[in-house]
Amino acid sequence: MEQTVCHIICAGSGHKLAIKPKKGDLVLVADGGYKKLINTDIKVDFLIGDFDSLFNLPTFENIIRLPKEKDFTDTMYCVNEGIKAGYQVFNIYFATGGKRIDHSIANMQILLYLANLGKIGYIFSGNQVVTAIKNTCLKFSEKASGFVSIFASSDIAKNVKISGLKYEFQGDLKNDFALGVSNEFCGKNSVVEVENGILTIVFNKKCLKYTF
Numbered sequence: 064m065e066q067t068v069c070h071i072i073c074a075g076s077g078h079k080l081a082i083k084p085k086k087g088d089l090v091l092v093a094d095g096g097y098k099k100l101i102n103t104d105i106k107v108d109f110l111i112g113d114f115d116s117l118f119n120l121p122t123f124e125n126i127i128r129l130p131k132e133k134d135f136t137d138t139m140y141c142v143n144e145g146i147k148a149g150y151q152v153f154n155i156y157f158a159t160g161g162k163r164i165d166h167s168i169a170n171m172q173i174l175l176y177l178a179n180l181g182k183i184g185y186i187f188s189g190n191q192v193v194t195a196i197k198n199t200c201l202k203f204s205e206k207a208s209g210f211v212s213i214f215a216s217s218d219i220a221k222n223v224k225i226s227g228l229k230y231e232f233q234g235d236l237k238n239d240f241a242l243g244v245s246n247e248f249c250g251k252n253s254v255v256e257v258e259n260g261i262l263t264i265v266f267n268k269k270c271l272k273y274t275f
Contacts, residue, residue: 065085066151066152067085067087067088067089067150067152068084068085068088068089068150068152068153068154069088069089069091069141069142069145069148069150069152069153069154070082070084070088070089070090070091070153070154070156071091071092071093071096071138071141071142071145071153071154071155071156071158072090072091072092072093072096072097072099072100072156072157073093073096073138073155073156073157073158073170074093074094074095074096074098074099074116074117074157074161075157075158075159075160075161075166075167075170076157076159076160076161076188076189077099077156077157077160077188077189078099080099080100080103080105080156080157082105082154082156084105084106089108089145089148089150090105090106090107090108091107091108091109091111091141091144091145092107092109092110092111092141093111093112093136093137093138093140093141094111094112094113094114094115094116094117094137095112095116095117096156096157097110097117097121098117099156099157107123107125108125109125109126109127109141109144110123110125110126110127111126111127111129111137111140111141111144112127112128112129112137112140113128113129113130113131113133113137114128115131127140127144136166136169136170138155138158138166138169138170138173139169139173139176142155142173142176142177142184146180146182150182151182151183152182152183152184152185153177153182153183153184153185154184154185154187155170155173155184155185155186155187156187158170158173158186158187158188159171159186159188160188170186171186171193171263173186174186174193174194174195174263175195175216175261175263177195178195178196178197178261179197179261181197183196185271187268190267190268190269191265191266191267191268192265192266192267192268192270192271193263193264193265194263194264195216195261195262195263195264196255196257196261196262196264197257197260197261197262198257198258198259198260199256199257200224200254200255200256200257201254201255201256201264201274202252202253202254202255202274202275203227203248203252203253203254203266203270203273203274203275204252204273204274204275205250205251205252206270206273207248207253207266207270207273207274208248208250208267208269208270209247209248209266209267209269209270210245210246210247210248210266210267211228211246211247211248211255211264211265211266211270212241212243212244212245212246212264212265212266213225213236213243213244213246213255213262213263213264214236214238214241214243214244214262214263214264214265215236215237215238215243215260215261215262215263216238216260216261216262216263217238217260217261218237218238218260219235219236219237219238219260220235220236220237220238220257220259220260220261220262221235221257221258221259221260222234222235222257222258222259223235223236223243223255223256223257223258223260223262224254224255224256224257224258225243225246225253225254225255225256226253226254227249227251227252227253227254228246228247228248228249228253228255229246229247229248229249230246230247236260236262248270
């Protein structure tokens with residue numbers, strides 16, 4: 064049975080939202096992300112935020128209004144709502160770019176937060192997807208193509224094994240040196256594995272269907 068997904072729509076860069084939530088999925092919108100839904104027929108479960116970027120609230124039944132002064136972003140609140148609802152997979156859209164790079168960084172940290180909880184998050188940015196894994200592996204079939212970049216997101220990601228890519232590697236990666244940037248798929252089954260630590264992995268979103 065295909066796993067259900069918590070979809071979170073943010074207010075960063077990009078215009079076209081091409082998602083088709085399936086039965087059992089949860090769709091949450093963070094504040095100004097609601098503007099991304101114009102001219103779509105996507106059904107939203109909850110609109111959440113302090114509404115500092117969405118000034119004219121729509122006529123919508125399920126609104127969760129947050130205080131402007133708080134210790135978490137609107138997107139993080141959405142993530143925690145999805146966690147409370149029991150979701151394991153989180154697809155996050157329009158979470159990068161925009162006017163504030165600090166929000167992009169905060170959203171990237173959400174991937175680490177989810178990895179630490181044993182869950183999986185994906186940020187979709189243009190034609191790329193970003194994810195994070197902890198003490199586990201991500202496998203790609205031979206159909207994956209293009210570039211893939213692998214970064215340590217813990218101080219040291221210990222015993223990293225990269226096989227089946229253009230540049231293979233075994234050893235530790237540090238979070239202050241981007242040794243794993245711009246690797247490439249080369250028509251073989253490939254594996255990115257970390258024994259102890261967190262890796263952030265960036266690849267073409269068309270390759271997501273070739274992961275396992």
